[in-house]
Amino acid sequence: MPREIQTQVSPEVAHNESLINEHVAKLLNTSVKEIQKVVVLKRSIDARQKAIKFNIKATVFFKGEDFVEQKIELPEYKNVSNSQEVIIVGAGPAGLFAALQLVELGLKPILIERGKDVRGRRRDLKAINVDHIVNEDSNYCFGEGGAGTYSDGKLYTRSKKRGDIDRILRLLVGFGASDDILVEAHPHIGTNKLPQIIQDIREKIIECGGQVLFETRVTDFIIKNNQMQGIVTQNGDTISANKVILATGHSARDIFELLDKKKIFIEAKPFALGVRAEHPQELIDKIQYSCDFRGEFLPPSPYSIVKQVNGRGMYSFCMCPGGVIAPCATSPGEVVTNGWSPSKRDQATANSGIVVELKLEDFKPFAKFGALAGMEFQKAIEQKAWHLAGQTQKVPAQRMVDFTQNKVSSSIPKTSYVPGTTSVEMGQVFPGFLSQIMREGFKEFGKTMRGYLTNEAILHAPESRTSSPVRIPRDNETLEHFQIKGLYPCGEGAGYAGGIISAAIDGEKCALKIAEALKI
């Protein structure tokens, strides 16, 4: 009988098949020759002890036992060329996985995306990094694959629905991701690998008869008697369908404005906002692994920290070990940060959003914007940052200790943020209450993570696109907007997801509800 085991191994052993076999043989008091295969099911780091270990859960197959290498197969996708059409607006994870699910169910997705395909997008990312030119339809947030394409590709989520998460992970493996993502406790894919996976998903949708339209921005909805009838594009073209999945992400301000203008109910939603902190990766490794050097077998360390300050949570968000800070503005005249990492996470710096939770009452100065008050609050900070840093894509920056002491930094070293930095007292970027919380919070962080509060750490501002500032409400049962039949608010922009995996899960959920409504 194959044996299930849980064991701890040294970092050197954790990813080395023959050393794992030797370890398991010793553990089970047998010889390596008796072991046919050790299938690792889960792997996680235990950094609590001085000597760091990996926890491993595995199934051991002995010689003579039945063992078949598991190959992840894609589902049977149908030919949907002549099937009923469903419009999906936005080709982020929510839109792409909704499309795949529709094809699996036998419905034809028409996926409409304002940005370019993954390859075309690269040129626009270069333009924002090097020439400070922001293309409003093609940038780090908009384009094929959505906001997650040029990211760290972290695939963990707070969602507890293991079955749903595993299904998305298996689909990603089916489309070319390493099967390590099924095993690692904190899986990630990396910016260099995600684009090909996304392209393969698109090609599958088209091969099955679905349609994918790039550089096509939805500018209006066609609605009759509170029933969705279709959409209008920027060229005035119309596309008809009475089911529309709206998966336009947290940065589609024009969509929020359109809904508001058409009196389709939306509401302001609290989100979180702050800065992106960058430390030398070596320093984070030292703190997290309690060692002078990480060595060759431990990965660049992530960190996760949260503190309560003045009754609000201040926490690390979208931490990228061995990563780069990216300019994520979606319009000229604003500055926005976020982070990404290559699959090896081999850059010299670690960056993380450090954000403070906002409350609806914080948006009071923008109350005249109604449901868009939070969005305007966010926009005002991004525009202020742009002005203060010199009206390019340069970002306001300050050393961490200087910030806690209200001192403008006399110099800012080169950071991973390619467009460059301008030394600015961060207090000028944010409302007073936010700066105060962050000053206190960084001091608290320094007490928990000794060495974290240092002038070697550079703050970049703002980190403002953490989640949607607007919720597009929907019926819990049908997932349709409760006023407009056939409109399915979906993913992060509508307020139902936060991150790649949960957005993908929500996309599938909407597709399933549509099939249910159509009795398919």
Ligand code: FAD
């Ligand atoms: P989005 O991905 O935002 O997709 C929405 C799509 O809709 C976009 O492609 C946009 O162009 C399109 N669109 C918008 N308006 C229109 C319109 N009018 N007409 C047509 N199309 C439109 N999450 C993680 O889980 N792990 C990470 O490591 C991670 N790193 C990130 C790094 C960066 C730099 C960024 C920006 C985000 C990162 N995120 C990460 C967040 C993650 O990308 C999002 O949570 C996720 O992409 C949300 O998916 P979505 O499909 O709901 O929306």
